[in-house]
Amino acid sequence: MSREFSTEFFSALESSIGPDGVDTTPEACARYGSNRLPGGDRQVAGVVMPATTADVAAAVRLAGEHGMTLWPTSTGQNLGLGEFSPVRSGQVVLHLGKRMNRVLDVDERLGFAVVEPGVTFWQLRAELRARGDKLMLSSTSGPPEGSILGNALDRGAGYTPYFDHFGMLCGLEVVLADGSVLHTGDGLLPGAATRFVNKSGFGPLLDGMFSQSNFGIATQAAIWLMPRPPAVVGFAFTFPEDDDLAEIIELVRPLKLSNAVPTLIKVTSDVYAFGTRCTYPFERTGGAIPLPDTVRRELREQHGTGAWTVTGALYGPSAEAVAPAIERIRAVFEGSGRATYHPHDRMLDDPLLRIHLDTFSGEPTDSELGLLNWRPGGGATWFLPATPMIGEVAQRQQELSRRILTEHGFEYVVEFVCGPRAARALHIIPFDRSDPAEVARMNAAYDALVAAHDAAGFPIGRTPVDRQEWAMQRLPQFQDVTSRIKGALDPHGIIAPGKYGIR
Ligand SMILES: Cc1cc2nc3c(=O)[nH]c(=O)nc-3n(C[C@H](O)[C@H](O)[C@H](O)COP(=O)(O)OP(=O)(O)OC[C@H]3O[C@@H](n4cnc5c(N)ncnc54)[C@H](O)[C@@H]3O)c2cc1C
Incomplete structure (x- = not known):
């Protein structure tokens, strides 16, 4: 240019x-x-x-x-x-x-809102509240000023039953590279009454082409919304040791496969939990990195958390109505002999647990953003593989990541967000971007994480922009097919x- x-x-x-x-x-x-x-x-x-x-x-x-x-x-x-x-x-x-930031419509009968790209989680939450709180948003635990549409297009996710944000989009309006405007799904027929409620109409589903891609520019879509349940009752359990992960995953899977718990279940590592509230304690480590296990245990004690925190929520007509189901979930986790239960009321008051309750209730929160300050120097990147919901496999993945991150001078800051069959293993890696040596170690760690996870069968998903072209080179056939589509739509x-x- x-x-x-x-x-x-x-x-x-x-x-x-x-x-x-x-x-x-x-x-x-x-x-x-x-x-x-x-x-x-x-x-x-x-x-x-x-x-x-x-x-x-x-x-x-x-x-x-x-x-x-x-x-x-x-x-x-x-x-x-x-x-x-x-x-x-x-x-x-x-x-x-x-400038394109309007909520164009809210349909309370059919449960959707039509939004432009600038509509944020906070903005839609406020709009729904102003309309009497009949519908519940699925929010991320990230920036409340994030875009409903942008997050969904990058295949971001939340924690309620409507967690699959891209899956909850319907009737995309997309500007193509020749300047023409495409409406996906039933919206292909001008005036379709089903545009925002039926995706699975005639012919191939085109919607997926516009997520994590460069085939078009989305200018509006409907996001489906769930009726707000009268009561949201959270539960939390802490587990004492890193190696408890295998058993936790085995306990969580049946609860999700049977839909006994409607929210996703989060399994949050200790540093992911207290890192939202404090910065790296250089004064306690004498400047050494990564965080020694002794100091990690002290920080767990200080913040009243465990090696792992397991959280989820139940929905129902009242707290009393869901109380028996909470007792059944307690029996599952406490039956392990490893779990300490923290009830809903504690979750309301404890800032580390409140984040989870908010996300299960469709409340945007900025409380997790403290993780960005864990290390000085303002750097942060995400490493985002998935894991099958099998305890021993998740444990192997933990051992792999922990070893690589520790060898490169970083902490294991991970949250497993568990569905029935797979968990998203959200690794955030805060690092000192003002220190060239730390940046070099960061890059080496990322290379090693991807190589080891590829070899173990855990490919990455959503990827930071500085790694996207590099990551695609691992997948030559996909690169070829997507390039041919690109050539046809945007020569x-x-x-x-x-x-x-x-x-
Ligand atoms: C502590 C922390 C916690 C987080 N928690 C979560 C979480 O729980 N879930 C989650 O999903 N993310 C999470 N994030 C990541 C991220 O911050 C959010 O996903 C955020 O919502 C994404 O930014 P955005 O919504 O402004 O999207 P944007 O930055 O606007 O867009 C994201 C990408 O999508 C593409 N895009 C956007 N709009 C369009 C369009 N109209 N047409 C075509 N392409 C487009 C662009 O390539 C862009 O890079 C977290 C981040 C932090 C730091």
Whole structure:
């Protein structure tokens, strides 16, 4: 991209969508290219903030005419995964959430809201509350200012029965690279009354093509919402030792397979729990890293947590009505002889447990963001494999990750978010981004984690932008197929070339 091309592009775009929609100041370019990843900030060519779907279509057409590339984001709260930053420098950030941020409809009978990219978890929560709290949001435990749509498109997830955020989208509106607008599912027929309620209509399901991809730019969709249960009653158990994980997973699986617990069940490691509330205790370790086990135990004591914390919630007409089911769950975990029970009321008062209760109740919370400050220097990245819900397999995965992270000077900061058959093994790795040696160790640790997990049969899923092209090279057939689709839909590579390795 030459400077001449970009100047012509931005002035043509200003004429088309108005000056409020374009920012090419050095401050904006720096801010939109910054992130927390070891791979470094990106050089951004400029920022475009469309107000309508027509503006997005105009931006795509003009980008094609001027040889520019667009990186769509909704609210850029992808913390530890890239924020607003594109995969490659030189791309123009399309900040959809800045001016396209309306809740277009809430249907309380059918349980959905139609949202633009800028609608945040907090915003939709407030909208639902204002309408009498009949519907419950599925929120992440991450930034409440994250976008419902952006999070879902990156296949983010929550913790209620509607945790599969992409799976809960229906009737996507997508701008394609030629500037045309596609409606997925039943929305393909103009005026379809079923647009936001039926995905499985005629022909191939196209929706999945627009998640973790660069095949189009989503400008609105419905998100399905569950009726808010009158009572949400949480339960928590702490377990004393790292090796209790195998037994925990064996206890959790039947509860999820039978749907005895409607929420996902979280199994949270000690540092993931207390790291939300404190920073790395260099004063106690004499500056040494990683955290010695003795200090880790002291911090567990101090924060009243265990090596693992297991949490979930039941829904029902009243707390009394679900009390017998809570007793049955207690019997399951306490039968192990290893678990200490913490009731709902304690969860309300204990900040480490309150995070979980909030996420099971559809309440956005910023309490987990303290994890980003565990190490000084502002770096954080996510490593996100899954694990089958088999105790000995999860235990093997724990041993693998713990060893690699420890060898590279990092802590094992992990939450298993358990469904019936698989758990998402959420590893967050906070690191000192101002220390080049620590950044180098971070990169080496990531390489080693991916290689070891690939060899053990645990491939990664959602991936930080600085690793997406690298991760795709492990999958040559997938790269070939997705590149051919890209070539058909976007032959000039206008939309986010390189995203998730799709060229
Ligand atoms: C402590 C902590 C806890 C977290 N917990 C969770 C959690 O529980 N669950 C979870 O899912 N995440 C979690 N996150 C990760 C992340 O912060 C959230 O997922 C956040 O919601 C993503 O940012 P966003 O919603 O602003 O999406 P964006 O950053 O706007 O978008 C995410 C990606 O999707 C693509 N995209 C966005 N909008 C569009 C569009 N309209 N068209 C095409 N492509 C688009 C872009 O490539 C972008 O990079 C957590 C992070 C931290 C630090």
